Amino acid sequence: MRTDSRLPRVLHVLLHLEQAEEPLTSEQIGKMLNTNPSLVRRTMAGMREVGFVGSTRGHGGGWVLERPLNEIALADVYAALGSPELFSLGRSADAPTCLLERAANLATGKALEAARETFQAELERVTVADLVRPHAQEIREHQEKRTGKVPQMGDQ
Numbered sequence: 419m420r421t422d423s424r425l426p427r428v429l430h431v432l433l434h435l436e437q438a439e440e441p442l443t444s445e446q447i448g449k450m451l452n453t454n455p456s457l458v459r460r461t462m463a464g465m466r467e468v469g470f471v472g473s474t475r476g477h478g479g480g481w482v483l484e485r486p487l488n489e490i491a492l493a494d495v496y497a498a499l500g501s502p503e504l505f506s507l508g509r510s511a512d513a514p515t516c517l518l519e520r521a522a523n524l525a526t527g528k529a530l531e532a533a534r535e536t537f538q539a540e541l542e543r544v545t546v547a548d549l550v551r552p553h554a555q556e557i558r559e560h561q562e563k564r565t566g567k568v569p570q571m572g573d574q
Contacts, residue, residue, distance in 0.1 A: 428461060428495055435481060441473075441482045443479070443480040444458040468498045469484055471483055489545070490545060510523055
C-alpha cells in the first residue's frame, strides 16, 4: 500500500525554512527529503500559492518563508496539499443490493468520518511553530554544537 507523506515532509521543510539564513534551493530541499528537486518545486509551488513561502530565481535564489509559522495551522498545510485521504479503506461494492454489505459499509463509513473529524480538529489546533516547542532546548543545544552560535529568540 502506498502512503502519502507529503504533510510531514512539507512541515519539515517549513521548519527548516524558518531556521535558514538564506533561501534554500529545490536541490537542497530535495537532498534533505531524499527526493527529486522537480517534485520539491511542484509541492512548494502549492505552498507559494497559499502564501506560506516565496521563491526567487537565479544565483542566491530559492525558497523562503513568507508567513510566520505561528500563523500557519497544520490544517492550512493539509488543505494546501489537497487534503489527502487518511486511510486506504473504502466501501465494498461486491453486492450493492445486499443489506449486510450496506450495514458493513455504513459502520466503517461512520468510523472513518469520525477519524477524519478528529484528525482535522487536531490539525486546526496546532500551528507549525508548536511542533518545535517541546524540543526547543534540544534543538538549541544541537544548533550550538553544529554552528558554535547561540540561536536568537524565534530561531526554534
